[in-house]
Amino acid sequence: MVNNKKCILRLSRYKKALTRLRSLGFKKVFSDNLADAIGVTPSQVRKDFSVFELSGNKKGGYSIDDLLEKLNRILGKEEVEKVIIAGYGNIGSALMKYKGFEKEGINIVAAFDTDQSKISPKAQIPVFHIDEMKAFIIKEKIKTAIIAVPDMVAQQIVDTMIEAGVKGALNFSPLFLRVPDEFVISYVNLEVELEGVIYFVNALNNPKNNEIADAD
Amino acid sequence: MVNNKKCILRLSRYKKALTRLRSLGFKKVFSDNLADAIGVTPSQVRKDFSVFELSGNKKGGYSIDDLLEKLNRILGKEEVEKVIIAGYGNIGSALMKYKGFEKEGINIVAAFDTDQSKISPKAQIPVFHIDEMKAFIIKEKIKTAIIAVPDMVAQQIVDTMIEAGVKGALNFSPLFLRVPDEFVISYVNLEVELEGVIYFVNALNNPKNNEIADAD
Secondary structure, eight states: OOOOHHHHHHHHHHHHHHHHHHHTTOOEEOHHHHHHHHTSOHHHHHHHHHHTTOOOBTTTBEEHHHHHHHHHHHTTOSSOEEEEEEOOSHHHHHHHHOHHHHHTTEEEEEEEESOGGGOBTTSSSOEEEGGGHHHHHHHHTOOEEEEOSOGGGHHHHHHHHHHHTOOEEEEOSSSOOOOOTTSEEEEOOHHHHHHHHHHHHHHHTOGGGGGSOOOO | OOOOHHHHHHHHHHHHHHHHHHHTTOOEEOHHHHHHHHTSOHHHHHHHHHHTTOOOBTTTBEEHHHHHHHHHHHTTOSSOEEEEEEOOSHHHHHHHHOHHHHHTTEEEEEEEESOGGGOBTTSSSOEEEGGGHHHHHHHHTOOEEEEOSOGGGHHHHHHHHHHHTOOEEEEOSSSOOOOOTTSEEEEOOHHHHHHHHHHHHHHHTOGGGGGSOOOO
């Protein structure tokens, strides 16, 4: 198994860059082009491709169609993936409408919330009461979820998901959730990310901060 | 300067956990509590705190008020930060309404888009035409931006921001943007993150994938 998250994220970025190139009419790509597109060195691209037996050569380049087929197989995306969203607030509703997922063969099939005014079981993508989530996960054999609930209830929601058979989640709640070792969880923390950018912008523009030492 | 991104993201997470504890009425915190809350070891917490001269001791714990004051100073958040959003689609509009930023003293002051139907210069948080972005950045001395535009125009938008004086951005566009070395850029790639979760879920539940070697 590819157990390195960074490597998988690079493969996913290669795939995105290749899809773009194909849509522009290209048939072949060189490791240098891909390296530029995703911000790594050409030798990293060649290393990744050789590990995954993605063939090509420095002179002739790689066939974009071949690479995409192989990447889709590696990334396990031959089928459309069904994903649910817990929490239909600002973030949850934006994700439901987000075009980027559909392009990647990811199908948001339902959302769940406690707020009666948000519930619409007959919408194209239905929004159900959160109490119906567990039965839905079991019935539809959902393996992947997005957690976009208020952070006070995030732990309880992920516990319910795990009980019902969910195996992995993308979590927008800011605090660390306790999950079994074999559960896959990825954190997207928008405040923390933006605060990080602000910190570095301030630090780079305020030389007195230079006295603080590096902590890692 | 603290030039390690991971360390800053940890400090930002400590701050969030401490704010929560204070709102629950706590006055003191121990490194073990904080370690649990953000998913690191207690010795990592003590190491971070000693580097930043955040004082306390193993027996008596740390004063939450003192820690928060010092963390705010380190993170450069004594003042409210003004941030703009380029792109008022699903993601941009969700971020404008997102409560998490306000709680952190981050103030979204305007958004910019090309779509006339989205423009509302008199709204509480105004949405202007993208052509007005450059003058706005200069006039309001904006240093930090969020990029949530379609990826085909993201490079052009970040170029304009840099010309106008922006020093850092949180970027939701999937491709790598070319920026000067001193420009701070943080990528949030929702498709790539979710695809990563799906990959690991599939791999863990499909033993035949175990033959693929680790690439890093």
